[in-house]
Structure formats: structure tokens, C-alpha cells
Amino acid sequence: MLAAVLARLARLHAHRAANLAVVNLRIAIGFAYIPAGLKKVLGQPFTDADNRGAFHDFLHAFLATGGFYRFVGAMQLVAAVLLMTQRRATLGAVVALPIATAIAGFCWSTARPPTVIVTTLIVVGLLGLIAWEPRAWLGLVAPSAPPPPAAPPPPIDLTLWAMCGLAVIATYALLCLAVGEVYRPRRPTPDSAAYYVLPAMLLLPIATAVIERRRRRARR
Numbered sequence: 001m002l003a004a005v006l007a008r009l010a011r012l013h014a015h016r017a018a019n020l021a022v023v024n025l026r027i028a029i030g031f032a033y034i035p036a037g038l039k040k041v042l043g044q045p046f047t048d049a050d051n052r053g054a055f056h057d058f059l060h061a062f063l064a065t066g067g068f069y070r071f072v073g074a075m076q077l078v079a080a081v082l083l084m085t086q087r088r089a090t091l092g093a094v095v096a097l098p099i100a101t102a103i104a105g106f107c108w109s110t111a112r113p114p115t116v117i118v119t120t121l122i123v124v125g126l127l128g129l130i131a132w133e134p135r136a137w138l139g140l141v142a143p144s145a146p147p148p149p150a151a152p153p154p155p156i157d158l159t160l161w162a163m164c165g166l167a168v169i170a171t172y173a174l175l176c177l178a179v180g181e182v183y184r185p186r187r188p189t190p191d192s193a194a195y196y197v198l199p200a201m202l203l204l205p206i207a208t209a210v211i212e213r214r215r216r217r218a219r220r
Contacts, residue, residue: 002141006134006148016155022132023086023161024205025125026093030083031168031201032122033076033096038182040073055110075099083129084165086158090136093129100126157212164208171201 012018039046043066047059063069075095082092104119130137134148176183178193188194 002145006138009132009134010148010151012132013151014155019154019156020209022129023156023158026083026086026089026129027161027165027168027205029096029122029125029129030080030092030165031172033080033083034169034172035182035184037073037076037080038176039184040069041077042073042182043070044182053110055107055112058106058110072099081169084162084169086162086165090130090133093126094136097123097126097130157215160208160212160215164204167204168201171197171204 045063047056079092079096082088100122104123107116107119175197183194
């Protein structure tokens with residue numbers, strides 16, 4: 001069974017569409033961690049002080065820990081940056097997975113359906129990103145198995161996609177400066193800068209894919 005999984009992964013590594021899905025998943029999860037990480041590092045609350053209930057009470061206590069709250073935020077930012085680099089994305093996924101799993105478990109325990117769905121999908125996505133690189137986990141699952149052959153060069157430009165991740169981070173930073181706070185993506189209104197900046201951020205991966213495709217055609 002393990003051999004079949006490795007063979008399937010090897011075939012997927014040769015497909016451009018699969019690689020595009022992976023790099024975009026890295027960017028999406030990395031971006032999800034940036035607002036959360038920044039708020040923690042800056043010591044800002046995630047919920048209003050007047051909110052009560054198991055979910056909010058835990059967040060109040062989490063904020064009150066101070067150093068631990070900031071440490072988790074710093075690890076989220078480290079994971080986000082590593083994911084955005086593409087070439088160190090597997091390490092970023094490994095750093096992010098325990099944090100995401102703990103958050104998902106907390107959300108399941110406190111019955112927050114919208115957040116449960118998002119956090120669970122992030123955990124599944126991180127597991128998929130780790131599975132994408134069998135050399136990172138094969139020794140843990142099957143210590144006696146021979147190491148898998150080195151993956152062929154990806155059929156996409158990882159440097160270009162890393163630049164896309166950098167552009168996403170820079171655009172988000174500019175948005176935070178424009179609104180004067182750590183912006184958490186919600187439902188923006190036309191009078192907010194986020195109403196215009198967030199769609200532009202969504203266009204960055206599309207523009208990157210178009211640029212890469214044109215470069216590939218030009219080299220033929």
C-alpha cells in the first residue's frame with residue numbers, strides 16, 4: 001500500500017495542475033495565519049471583552065497568559081512565512097500543524113460550526129502539504145523502507161510563486177496601514193480599503209499563473 005501511495009505521489013509531482021494546487025494551498029494557509037499571528041504578537045484580543053461563554057472565556061484566558069499568547073502568534077508567523085517561501089513550505093506545514101490541530105480541537109469542543117469547518121479544512125490541508133513531500137515523513141511511518149527517489153524539478157516556477165507570496169504579505173501589510181489596525185478578513189463595506197484591496201489580493205495568484213504560463217510558452 002505504501003508503495004502505491006508513493007507511486008501515486010510521484011505521478012502527481014509531474015502534473016502542473018497538482019503543483020499549482022499545492023503552491024496556492026500554501027499561500028492560502030500561510031495568509032490565514034498572518035492576521036492571527038500578528039494579533040497575538042501585538043497582544044491584541046481576538047474577541048470583545050464583553051463576550052462570554054466557553055469559547056470566549058478561553059480566548060480571554062489565552063490572552064491573559066501574555067508570553068505564551070505571543071509565542072503562539074510568533075510561531076504562526078514563522079509558519080506563514082515558511083509556507084510562502086514554497087521551498088521551505090513543508091517545514092512551515094510541520095510547524096503549523098500542531099497549532100492548527102489544537103485550534104481545531106478547541107473549536108470542536110466549544111461547538112463553533114463556522115470556525116470548526118475552517119480550522120478542520122486547514123488541518124486537512126496541512127496534512128496534505130506534508131504528504132506531498134514523502135521524504136519528510138517516510139522515515140517516521142516506515143523507518144525500514146528505503147528512501148524515496150528525489151522528486152524531479154517541479155513543472156512550475158517556485159521562485160515566481162514565492163514572489164507571489166511576498167506580494168500577498170506586502171499587500172496585506174499595506175492594508176493594515178491603511179485601516180490602522182491588524183485587519184481580519186471579514187465582510188468589508190465599500191467605504192473600507194479592504195473592499196478594494198482584498199479582491200486585488202485574490203488576483204495575485206491568478207496573475208502569477210498567467211505570467212508563468214506566458215514564460216513557459218516563450219521558452220518553447
